[in-house]
Amino acid sequence: MLRYGLVVFIALLLSGCEMFGKxxxxxxxxxxxxxxxPYNYSMAELDRNATAACIAKGGTEAVAVDNxxxxxxxxxxxxxxxxxR
Structure with missing residues (x-):
């Protein structure tokens, strides 16, 4: 009975994860x-250049780190x- 309850609990937990998204x-x-x-720059240009560098390294997206x-x-x-990636 305990196993059955545990299986049902895990199934509900997994379905809840799928319902609310991962x-x-x-x-x-x-x-x-x-x-x-730092006195004269464009964040859009930095993003474009970083994305191009990431693509050259096999990635697909560049995300700025808190600086x-x-x-x-x-x-x-x-x-x-x-x-x-």
Whole structure:
């Protein structure tokens, strides 16, 4: 009886996961770092360049990593992007 209850519980749990959707958890395949001017840059252009670099490395998508920049201490900065398939 306990086994039957456990099987039913697992079946309900799995069907609930399918009903509410799964969270897509992916690991990055590589990291791309792009040099840019923190005083004058276009995020759209950085995204395009990072995506092109990821495609060259076998990925399909570049996602910016949280980057903090101290603009008073540097003239050039690097922005990091994770590459995903």
């Amino acid at each position: 969270k897509d958890i992916r690991l990055p395949i590589d990291v791309v770092s792009l040099q840019y001017d 903090e920049i101290n603009t008073e201490s540097v003239r050039w900065a690097y922005m990091n992007f994770n590459c995903y």
